Amino acid sequence: MLIRKATIDDWKGISSVHVDCMHAAYQEILPPDVLNKFTYTNRETRWKNDLPNTIRGGTMNFVLEDDDKIVGFALGGTMRDARLRIRYTGELYGIYVHPEVQGQGFGKKLFERVAQHLASIHHSSMALWTFKNHQSCSFLEYLGGEEVYEKNTTVAGNELKECAYGWDDLKAFIPTDNSLNL
Template sequence: MIRRANKDDWKGISRVHVDCMHSAYQGVLPAATLDKFTYIDREKRWQNDLPNSIRGGTMNYVAVDKNGEIVGFALAGTMRDPRLRIKYTGEIYGIYVHPEAQGQGFGKKLFESVTEHLVSHHHTSIALWTFNEHSSCNFFEHLGGINVYEKTNVITGKELEECAYGWDDLQDITCNIEVQD
């Protein structure tokens, strides 16, 4: 099930965030960066930030398994990057699915949910950033994303190549999901 996040979801979101970062970015991000992703740190940040990310033009959704546990989340809102803002008005800030829950359709449902939210706020195109040649690239290409921009970013002294995936027309994305409030 996919639903809008509420202010009490901070602990489950934190767990997914930390576990995903350590699983997906081992060997990609510097160890010093990954070391900062701890349960304590993320819990403090999400407990503080979640109330602001569940209202207005920004929205956070969670994926919940049959036991009621949060196994994924996605966050989206207005495009922040000035290079992409010319063409893309909406941005998916992140889609995270716990490593043990990947491959079960949660990521696609989260993508559809944040896309529907952005359409409801009159966004007609979206983009997101990921690392070049990361496994997430295949996922975004499968969802119809096109690599539209690349940049180099330095994170904790390590030079990393990033790419933006874009969807030019959100009307082309079929969203057949019922989101519960």
């Protein structure tokens, strides 16, 4: 397994992981009409168009490869949410590990890579939004995240709760041995 910075040519692999993760992780949370819009074709078009802009912009994308196949990715950058920006300057926008390779520590490695990147560009803290009671909550708590904020959101006419997890000290994720590879 290798974690590396994403390139503009990674759109197809990222799209595949994104769709498979969304369908596996959000069946009980998101309405079917929302999940049905997460198709390979839709995500491929979006990532092919958006990835070059995010790579040139302030977002950092990392991919997880296994035998030259992308099986995970994570994105991070400057905090976008004004409520959280008071306390957290960095944001983990998303972290996705294909269901076939979850539970092997790769999500943690992607998380750490984003935290290290944010710390390297002078962010001392970060936060992430997820749905309340989603399976990711226990993972985020395992990584030391603290639930710091809740809000209601409406998705396709359904009222859902979101919660933010925060990490106050990104220095804790900087390796002491300068090793960043798996």
